[in-house]
Amino acid sequence: xxxxxxTPKFQVLKTGQSMTLQCAQDMNHNSMYWYRQDPGMGLxxxxxxxxxxxxxxxxxPNGYNVSxxxxxxxxxxxxxxxxxxxxxxxxxxxVSSGRLSxxxxxxxxxxxxxxxx
Amino acid sequence: xxxxxxLGSHVSVSEGALVLLRCxxxxxxxxxxxxxxxxxxxxxQLLLKYTSxxxxxxxxxxxxxxxxxxxxSFHLTKPSAHMSDAAEYFCAVSGAGTxxxxxxxxxxxxxxxx
Numbered sequence: 050x051x052x053x054x055x056t057p058k059f060q061v062l063k064t065g066q067s068m069t070l071q072c073a074q075d076m077n078h079n080s081m082y083w084y085r086q087d088p089g090m091g092l093x094x095x096x097x098x099x100x101x102x103x104x105x106x107x108x109x110p111n112g113y114n115v116s117x118x119x120x121x122x123x124x125x126x127x128x129x130x131x132x133x134x135x136x137x138x139x140x141x142x143x144v145s146s147g148r149l150s151x152x153x154x155x156x157x158x159x160x161x162x163x164x165x166x
Numbered sequence: 167x168x169x170x171x172x173l174g175s176h177v178s179v180s181e182g183a184l185v186l187l188r189c190x191x192x193x194x195x196x197x198x199x200x201x202x203x204x205x206x207x208x209x210x211q212l213l214l215k216y217t218s219x220x221x222x223x224x225x226x227x228x229x230x231x232x233x234x235x236x237x238x239s240f241h242l243t244k245p246s247a248h249m250s251d252a253a254e255y256f257c258a259v260s261g262a263g264t265x266x267x268x269x270x271x272x273x274x275x276x277x278x279x280x
Contacts, residue, residue, distance in 0.1 A: 053209075080266065089175065091256060091270035092210075107267070139209060143266050152198045152217040153266050157209035 053158035072140030081123035172271035189257030
C-alpha cells in the first residue's frame with residue numbers, strides 16, 4: 050500500500066515550457082486535491098476533484114489545468130510555465146463521501162519541487 | 167468562508183518543555199479542524215482532528231488539542247518536547263461540502279533546543 054505517489058520529485062522548467070505532474074492513490078479514495086506550498090503562505094488549494102468525473106477550482110487555479118483520469122489518478126498541467134509557479138506541489142486524497150465528507154482527513158504525497166527559470 | 171490564523175511563524179522550546187502552538191479559526195459553519203506536521207522535505211502527516219465528538223482531542227506522538235468554541239481556538243500542546251518534534255506544523259479547517267477542502271494556516275516552525 051503506497052498511499053499517494055507523485056512524479057516527478059524534482060523538475061526544472063524554462064519559462065513557457067509545459068509539463069504535467071502526476072498523482073496516484075491506491076486507497077480507493079473518492080476525492081483528490083492539488084496544493085502548492087510557498088514559504089510563509091502555507092498550502093493553497095489549486096484544484097480538487099470531489100469524485101471521479103468532476104473537477105473544481107480552488108483558491109489559486111490560474112495557469113493550471115487538471116484531469117481526473119480515473120478514480121486513482123489526478124494530474125496537474127502547467128501549459129506555459131511562469132517563474133511565479135516555482136513552488137512545491139502536493140497531491141492529496143481523502144475518502145470524502147456522504148454527509149460527513151468534510152470531516153475526513155487528507156493523505157498527502159511527498160511533493161514535487163518545481164523551479165521555473 | 168473560512169480561515170485559519172496561526173500566531174507565531176517560529177516557536178523555540180527547550181527539550182522537555184511544554185509545546186504550545188496557537189491556532190484560531192473563522193468559519194460560517196461548524197468546523198472540522200485538523201493539525202498536520204511536516205518534516206523537512208516530506209509531505210504532510212495528520213497529527214489529530216476535531217470532528218465534534220469530543221473537545222479534547224488526542225493525537226499521535228503525545229500531542230493533543232482542545233477545541234474552544236467561545237474562543238474560536240484549537241491550540242496544539244505537548245507536555246514535554248522532544249528533539250524529534252522539530253518540524254513545521256499546520257492548522258487547517260474544513261467546512262460543509264462534498265469534499266473536505268482544507269484551508270490551511272501559514273504554519274509554525276517548531277525548533278527544539280537542548
